[in-house]
Amino acid sequence: MGNHISTLKVQSLRDCEVDDAMFEATKQGIVEFVVELLKITQPLIFHNDDRRHVFMIAIQYRQENIFSLLYGINEGWKAHILNQTDGDRNNMLHVAGEIAPPSQLARISSPALHMQREVQWFKEVERIVPEWCKKSKNYYGETPYEVFSRSHKELVNEGEKWMRDMANSFIVVGTLIITITFAAVFTVPGGNAQDGFPNFLQKRSFMIFIMSDAISFFTASASVLMFMGILASRFDPVDFLESLPKKLIIFLSTILTSIAAMTVSFSAALWIILQHRPWAIIPIIIMASIPVTFFVLLQFPLLVEIYSLTNATGISFDRKMKPWL
Known part of the structure; x- marks a missing residue:
């Protein structure tokens, strides 16, 4: 499959729904599948209808194994990834400020520990994003900290x-x-x-x-x-x-x-x-x-x-x- 995919052009990748398969693998945390696809064709990182790249999806669905792949990417690609925003002008820290899916929260026994894990994720993303991301406002005029406060209030x-x-x-x-x-x-x-x-x-x-x-x-x-x-x-x-x-x-x-x-x-x-x-x-x-x-x-x-x-x-x-x- 990898050999065949490496011969396809961008539009063909979309037609074959290769990008959909990779983003589904990202949501499920299947790190081996994601690694092999990205080694074959790097532009797949940015293929998403919502303009959220692989690492934004990994943050959104709290898949730490896939998010950790970011630490193994060369500095040029990493800088480009960290400066990307989605269709609503959300950067990676905005995404980290959104509350995790219920399936992820259900893995932990109490609301207090749910909250602890959410803060750990936000702090980890905050540590690596550029300084401008911390004060940037999305389409709705919210900074990442305001997104976090609103979505985690309950x-x-x-x-x-x-x-x-x-x-x-x-x-x-x-x-x-x-x-x-x-x-x-x-x-x-x-x-x-x-x-x-x-x-x-x-x-x-x-x-x-x-x-x-x-x-x-x-x-x-x-x-x-x-x-x-x-x-x-x-x-x-x-x-x-x-x-x-x-x-x-x-x-x-x-x-x-x-x-x-x-x-x-x-x-x-x-x-x-x-x-x-x-x-x-x-x-x-x-x-x-x-x-x-x-x-x-x-x-x-x-x-x-x-x-x-x-x-x-x-x-x-x-x-x-x-x-x-």
Whole structure:
């Protein structure tokens, strides 16, 4: 197919719908197909009824593998591509300001992370376009930043609501853990001797109880403070890039640690009280670990997803691509 296509003229390429096939491949992210066609006939980059070239389509449909091909093009072609506009005088940064298709947003679990990914795309395109693109107005008189604000207004509101709902839900959990762990220090298992010291102070299991209770208390306190930081945020689109996700990472990490430590503290207290009846301890500890296990299974994948997206491993822009065109 490549050998045959290389012999065709521009009009023949259009008649055979080769350009349509390439743009469909761009929308679907089939990078191998796009690379082979562009190696054969470079003018295909600019074939589109809407005057949007391949890399504009890649931005529009959030196909980072195809967008990364731009880094492997020689400087002459790259400058020409970066300075192109479509039929509505939109440059590449205008296109990045448009909201992603629903099929792309559906790949991520929450509106806040949708917003983070959108800001990451906009910042990446902003980094490489010429300076004039940042202030240029399209046919409707909008700059790229105005396009971004308008098209993402609803998504910003959804992301804010999602984060506030999460913070309000878990602040109750954090406050409850603080209350329980604080009270546990003054009602230690086995009681206190006449001199005021705990009766089981010398036992290893008691030290495990105290240490895990302290860890649970301090991490729960940190999570509540982080909740307050999230609720006090201004929720500007730029905040979704790093500020809010990092707060969410700290919050989820501390609340997970706090719940795990509280379970260890509870198990250690049971061991102290029922150490002469080990047959009763094991089933109780197993039952105590069930809700913690469920909580970790539900929330840990979200923590991993936020961490990966925040550390730029979620979007694989290949800035060091070797020259290919």
